[in-house]
Amino acid sequence: MATTDIHIHSDVHHHGDHDHEHEHHEGNFWTTYIFSQDHKVIAKQFLITGIFWALIGGVLSVIFRLQLGFPESNISWLKPLLGGWITADGKLDPQFYLALVTMHGTIMVFFVLTAGLSGTFSNFLIPLQIGARDMASGFLNMLSYWFFFISSVLMFISLFISTGPASGGWTVYPPLSALEQAISGSGLGMTLWLVAMAFFIASSLLGSINYISTVINMRTRGMSFTKLPLTIWAFFFTAIIGVLSFPVLFAAALLLIFDRSFGTSFFLSDIYINGEPLAHEGGSPILFQHLFWFLGHPEVYIVLLPALGISSEIIATNSRKPIFGYKAMIGSMLFIAILSFIVWAHHMFVTGMNPFLGSIFMLLTLIIAVPSAVKIFNYVTTLWKGNIRFTPAMLFSIGLVSFFLTGGITGIFLGNSAIDIQLHDTYFVVAHFHLVMGSASFFGMLAGIYHWFPKMFGRMMNEGLGQLHFWLTFIGVYLVFFPMHYIGIAGFPRRYYSWTNFDTFSGFTDLNMLVSSAAIATLAAQFIFLFNFFYSMFRGRLAPINPWNATTLEWTTPRNPGHGNWPGEIPAVYRWPYDYSKPGAKEDFIPQTVPYSETPESNLPHETKLIKLESSNGDNAIIVEGSH
Amino acid sequence: MSLIIGLGAILVLGVLYMIFRVTNLVAIAKGVKDDKVGPNNSLHGVLFIIFMVVSLVAFFWYSFAHFDGYTLPIASVHGKETDHLFWVTMAITVAAFVIISIIMFVFIYQYRYKEGRRAKFYPDNHYLELTWTVVPAIVLTVLIFTGLSTWNDITSPAKKNAxxxxxxxxxxxxxxxxxxxxxxxxxxxxxxxxxxxxxxxxxxxxxxxxxxxxxxxxxxxxxxxxxxxxxxxxxxxxxxxxxxxxxxxxxxxxxxxxxxxxxxxxxxxxxxxxxxxxxxxxxxxxxxxxxxxxxxxxxxxxxxxxxxxxxxxxxxxxxxxxxxxxxxxxxxxxxxxxxxxxxxxxxxxxxxxxxx
Known part of the structure; x- marks a missing residue:
């Protein structure tokens, strides 16, 4: 074990030195910025692409919110953008409405909150926080981004084709998604969707495998698993979930491609459409739903866990306290990760699945509330008796906890199959997942950007603008999604272009108008962020080495870490990442790189015993990766 | 018309940018920032309290005042049971939600940064953690079993003469x-x-x-x-x-x-x-x-x-x-x-x- 690690590390070290020389030669533009194998550049590529997609996803949602909130208004002014999808009397085409809903979901879940969040922060933080020169395989890492890029290009093209992009909902349930006769978006648009997702899955797998091997193999001297920051734990679990679940979506997509193009009947049976019966027999649409949600539910945690990891780190740093219950936090994440694989069918209580299966999945689903509750309580206790600094990152992390709470408890309703009968596919579900998964993860992503921007670009973002951005977005998000609970309890179904056909759903024009107005305002507030982000990248205040007085390794790198991250040797790690406000210590934080032998005034009894081990580091084989 | 609106928008954005630049320059002129927190740190603690009070009041007011507007009358036998379950769950979750929200926002306000104070080093407490693992688990068990029995009734085979x-x-x-x-x-x-x-x-x-x-x-x-x-x-x-x-x-x-x-x-x-x-x-x-x-x-x-x-x-x-x-x-x-x-x-x- 020890010898292999030494081997790998000396290799990487060598590689790092080599690239350093390249940088001195001012490298080739293409290898430095485009086809870079540096994890930091790849992280930024994911980030910029993610921001681009977030903007598109947000604009799409505002367009369909215009229809829902102001159904009478004439939106022919959108004609330059939407062309034929605006009808002659200035209304949104009902089919394009479904396309908007579908693409909004696909873009936000996969392109923004999976690639944009994990892609950015796993790439950026894993090597920096575990003390590695780069990812285990820089090449696979680069490939991961470029597969994502190809996927993005295909998905983007699909927005502009004449038959429209995929329109069967982001869950692409067949037969609707399989039959062009059923909806025109299931033609070329759906083909592009499936191919784009195939590339996306490949990208995600390449990334995840890299994250896992990097975390396992490339931790610096002294960085045992129990000294990893919670961010790394979160990314690690996320990557494992991704590796185990994404291939199942790939299988589902592949079988759907077969059904669509090669006449197989995996998901299709007994269909009479457009005046003729189809030849398909023996398939089951329910099978697709099982396969889809076998990824789909873990996907929720692929999106959420990194955000929770990021917020754990930020809340501890800005409360100037150790995260409460470090091990409980890891345990609850592990438990959530395991449970996430055995709850998928709670999305299918009323699809005709055997009701007994419903009972089992209800049981397993509600268990997930326990580790989630533990996480919330631990966050709250971390705030208790802290010394809280409201940096924009901290504000967004607090927002995340608030959304996680508000959106999480409605999961207790939906996980209960008896209650879900009425709430399934209503706006209650929309409110639930937008808060607990969408907004919470989105806030995690924003918190991460504000917190690590100084390390990414060597400059500070404007704090005042960040705080303004937070308040507008925080209040905006609540105004958008909280009223949806009422609309959902009243039974309003999702994915309706308009409700006026039903007497039962004729009310709530006022709330829908409020929701739409708030959505527009919230989107507008994001431009404050965009301005702050790009302005600060070039003209922001120069960042100090450790602007937040944090303990983790990334803050020991130079202001603009070059290829290889640390100019000299990689620092060794001696303590856990949460030594904030330790009694007796001079400062209110002790970086992970400070040995216990240097802090006799603040050491706890069991830590004093560890000093002995530290001093014998040089020639002791207990510590992996001997010093050079 | 749209030209005027467009020009107006550009003007407003321009003014906002100027304000931003000026405040930035003023901040730089005032001296190097070496404070641990920004000048408005406490403000955010206060804002969280205001946010909490306003939103909780709005939540309860709307929920009671418009109750008939968002609830549908029940017209089936099992509907009474599922709605009952819904409102029981609502009572439990709203209680938890309100208590946790208040505690959280009060902590946020109370423990905002103060010069010279030091946070409490409090890494864990097994009793606390055990409590908030076991209590939700018990509450959930109750909900699960009432839910299960209702679900089983609803999905049981229909009568022969249905x-x-x-x-x-x-x-x-x-x-x-x-x-x-x-x-x-x-x-x-x-x-x-x-x-x-x-x-x-x-x-x-x-x-x-x-x-x-x-x-x-x-x-x-x-x-x-x-x-x-x-x-x-x-x-x-x-x-x-x-x-x-x-x-x-x-x-x-x-x-x-x-x-x-x-x-x-x-x-x-x-x-x-x-x-x-x-x-x-x-x-x-x-x-x-x-x-x-x-x-x-x-x-x-x-x-x-x-x-x-x-x-x-x-x-x-x-x-x-x-x-x-x-x-x-x-x-x-x-x-x-x-x-x-x-x-x-x-x-x-x-x-x-x-x-x-």
Whole structure:
């Protein structure tokens, strides 16, 4: 074990030195910025692409919110953008409405909150926080981004084709998604969707495998698993979930491609459409739903866990306290990760699945509330008796906890199959997942950007603008999604272009108008962020080495870490990442790189015993990766 | 006009940018920032408290003041139980939500940064963690078991004498098929027999049970008797949603699904209860099915049992409405089919009337 690690590390070290020389030669533009194998550049590529997609996803949602909130208004002014999808009397085409809903979901879940969040922060933080020169395989890492890029290009093209992009909902349930006769978006648009997702899955797998091997193999001297920051734990679990679940979506997509193009009947049976019966027999649409949600539910945690990891780190740093219950936090994440694989069918209580299966999945689903509750309580206790600094990152992390709470408890309703009968596919579900998964993860992503921007670009973002951005977005998000609970309890179904056909759903024009107005305002507030982000990248205040007085390794790198991250040797790690406000210590934080032998005034009894081990580091084989 | 708006917008953005630059420069001129926190740190603590108070007040005010606006009257037996579960869960979760929110925002305010104070080093406490693992677990166990028993009741097999009604979804309409008053059995169907000329169900005319089946574009159900909906779809997924009856079940091509329930209020009674003379029950589609998804509606009528039976007897059978399909009936069954479908008087009945 020890010898292999030494081997790998000396290799990487060598590689790092080599690239350093390249940088001195001012490298080739293409290898430095485009086809870079540096994890930091790849992280930024994911980030910029993610921001681009977030903007598109947000604009799409505002367009369909215009229809829902102001159904009478004439939106022919959108004609330059939407062309034929605006009808002659200035209304949104009902089919394009479904396309908007579908693409909004696909873009936000996969392109923004999976690639944009994990892609950015796993790439950026894993090597920096575990003390590695780069990812285990820089090449696979680069490939991961470029597969994502190809996927993005295909998905983007699909927005502009004449038959429209995929329109069967982001869950692409067949037969609707399989039959062009059923909806025109299931033609070329759906083909592009499936191919784009195939590339996306490949990208995600390449990334995840890299994250896992990097975390396992490339931790610096002294960085045992129990000294990893919670961010790394979160990314690690996320990557494992991704590796185990994404291939199942790939299988589902592949079988759907077969059904669509090669006449197989995996998901299709007994269909009479457009005046003729189809030849398909023996398939089951329910099978697709099982396969889809076998990824789909873990996907929720692929999106959420990194955000929770990021917020754990930020809340501890800005409360100037150790995260409460470090091990409980890891345990609850592990438990959530395991449970996430055995709850998928709670999305299918009323699809005709055997009701007994419903009972089992209800049981397993509600268990997930326990580790989630533990996480919330631990966050709250971390705030208790802290010394809280409201940096924009901290504000967004607090927002995340608030959304996680508000959106999480409605999961207790939906996980209960008896209650879900009425709430399934209503706006209650929309409110639930937008808060607990969408907004919470989105806030995690924003918190991460504000917190690590100084390390990414060597400059500070404007704090005042960040705080303004937070308040507008925080209040905006609540105004958008909280009223949806009422609309959902009243039974309003999702994915309706308009409700006026039903007497039962004729009310709530006022709330829908409020929701739409708030959505527009919230989107507008994001431009404050965009301005702050790009302005600060070039003209922001120069960042100090450790602007937040944090303990983790990334803050020991130079202001603009070059290829290889640390100019000299990689620092060794001696303590856990949460030594904030330790009694007796001079400062209110002790970086992970400070040995216990240097802090006799603040050491706890069991830590004093560890000093002995530290001093014998040089020639002791207990510590992996001997010093050079 | 739009030019003026555009110019105005650019002007406003320009002004905002100038303000931003000036404040930035002022901040730099004031000196290097070496404070641990920004100048407005405490403000955010206060804002969180204001946010909490305002939003909790708004939440409770709206929830009580508009209660009738967002709750639908219940018109089924199991609906009472699921709604009860819903409100029990609501009470528990709202209590937890309010308590945790208040504690969190108060901590945020109370422990905002103060010069010279040091945070408490408090990495863990096993008793606390055990408490908030076990307490939610117990509460959830209670919810799970009440939920399970309700769910098992709802999904248990229907009674033998339940009224069976078939509902068929297609883009973008619902059709009901009743088993007919003579045999009370739904005839067999096969999707390959569906055509554009009248056999929209794909009725198999070799099956005797199909002759007295009748079609309806309105769903009529009796009050006080168990109804078993047999649900299927012809083209893509649909979902039967009867909001007042708390009924929802997908319609799946190639697989029959079902849902049983007992209606408790007739349409007339509901009109009185809601004091809305135009009230009608409705069936909506809740599974995305294409561009007409939002308009896929079926009117629903709940009658007293006697009225329901009368209505059923007054309906023409499908075969009577589509007599050309008699050709498809096997020759030996044609006579029986004509009698069962009401195309020809029952000879027995004729004899009886002659005898009178």
């Amino acid at each position: 009224e069976v009604i078939e509902i068929v979804g297609q883009q973008f309409a619902w059709t009901a098929r009743y088993p007919g008053v003579k045999d009370n059995q739904l005839g067999k169907v096969n999707f390959k027999l569906i055509d554009n000329f009248g056999n929209e169900f794909g009725l198999d005319l070799a099956d005797k049970n199909s002759y007295d089946d009748f079609k309806s574009l309105e769903l009529h159900i009796p009050k006080g008797k168990e109804v078993l909906l047999k649900i299927r779809a012809k083209d893509v997924l649909h979902s039967v949603f009867l909001p007042h009856f708390r009924v929802k079940m997908d319609a799946v091509p190639g697989m029959q699904t079902q849902f049983k329930f007992v209606a408790t209020k007739t349409t007339k009674e509901m009109r009185l209860e809601t004091s809305n003379p135009d009230f009608n029950y409705e069936l909506a589609c809740t599974e995305i099915c294409g561009q007409g998804h939002f308009s896929m509606k079926m009117p629903v009528v709940v009658d007293e049992w006697d009225d329901y039976v009368k209505w059923k007897q007054a309906q023409e059978t499908w075969l009577k409405q589509n007599p050309k399909y008699l050709d498809k009936v096997p020759a030996d069954l044609r006579e029986a089919a004509m009698i069962k479908a009401g195309l020809e008087k029952d000879p027995g009945a004729t004899v009886a009337s002659v005898n009178e």
